[in-house]
Amino acid sequence: MPELVFFSGTMDCGKSTLALQIAHNRSARGLQSVIFTRDDRAGEGKLSSRLGLVTEAVEATPELDLYGFVVERLSRGGKVDYIVVDEAQFLVTEQIDQLARIVDDLDLDVFAFGITTDFRTRLFPGSQRLIELADRVETLQVEAMCWCGARATHNARTVGGEMVVEGEQVVVGDVGAGIVGYEVLCRRHHRKRMTSATARAAALSPDVLPVTSG
Ligand SMILES: Nc1ncnc2c1ncn2[C@@H]1O[C@H](COP(=O)(O)OP(=O)(O)O)[C@@H](O)[C@H]1O
Numbered sequence: 430m431p432e433l434v435f436f437s438g439t440m441d442c443g444k445s446t447l448a449l450q451i452a453h454n455r456s457a458r459g460l461q462s463v464i465f466t467r468d469d470r471a472g473e474g475k476l477s478s479r480l481g482l483v484t485e486a487v488e489a490t491p492e493l494d495l496y497g498f499v500v501e502r503l504s505r506g507g508k509v510d511y512i513v514v515d516e517a518q519f520l521v522t523e524q525i526d527q528l529a530r531i532v533d534d535l536d537l538d539v540f541a542f543g544i545t546t547d548f549r550t551r552l553f554p555g556s557q558r559l560i561e562l563a564d565r566v567e568t569l570q571v572e573a574m575c576w577c578g579a580r581a582t583h584n585a586r587t588v589g590g591e592m593v594v595e596g597e598q599v600v601v602g603d604v605g606a607g608i609v610g611y612e613v614l615c616r617r618h619h620r621k622r623m624t625s626a627t628a629r630a631a632a633l634s635p636d637v638l639p640v641t642s643g
């Protein structure tokens with residue numbers, strides 16, 4: 430049975446790499462995909478991984494009907510065997526419904542990849558709809574780690590190095606880069622707003638240095 434699968438995790442846990450691997454293995458067996466993405470760091474119409482691989486993709490702008498796109502390709506004689514969607518958190522909820530329709534009405538597997546929650550620990554609308562509709566939600570096996578060594582479960586946003594919990598939901602960016610950056614943290618340190626930089630600064634603070642006599 431074809432499935433809608435949501436591969437989910439924090440930033441930097443290997444989602445795009447897995448998306449590229451799935452596409453590579455299937456195309457090696459002659460299967461053809463439509464790859465959708467939205468706002469990839471590498472630019473419009475790209476699906477890129479931090480391991481350096483990149484492939485062409487269809488930019489899923491909010492107006493694009495994903496079901497209609499696939500139907501049109503099939504009706505023009507194109508071959509479509511399965512669908513890959515990266516940065517699925519950025520899709521509008523109607524597009525997630527369209528993905529479910531692709532599975533149910535066109536009998537195609539849909540593999541969607543995305544982060545579940547934003548820097549405020551709130552669900553992205555696209556991810557919420559995926560959790561509601563997916564046949565399976567899979568957590569990636571290569572866990573991203575917090576600076577403390579625990580499994581990273583949350584995404585933090587930093588502005589000028591400071592962790593923030595207010596702002597626009599969508600700001601495209603990378604981990605540890607630019608004015609606006611991101612860092613993955615465990616829940617404990619997300620709650621305490623303690624990034625690796627804050628933790629380093631605290632460790633160096635005279636307040637926590639051992640008091641020596643003499
Ligand atoms: N230099 C490197 N050597 C080995 N693995 C790396 C290197 N740089 C990045 N990675 C791997 O790539 C992962 C990020 O891959 P990516 O697919 O871009 O993540 P995501 O799409 O989840 O943000 C990291 O968790 C790490 O496992």
Ligand SMILES: Cc1cn([C@H]2C[C@H](O)[C@@H](COP(=O)(O)O)O2)c(=O)[nH]c1=O
Pocket residue numbers: 439440441444445468469470543544546547548549584585586598599600601602603611
């Ligand atoms: C937490 C968070 C992230 N984003 C953006 C930043 C990146 O462009 C993508 C995630 O990409 P990745 O391949 O999973 O690393 O999402 C955002 O816009 N808002 C957020 O709160």
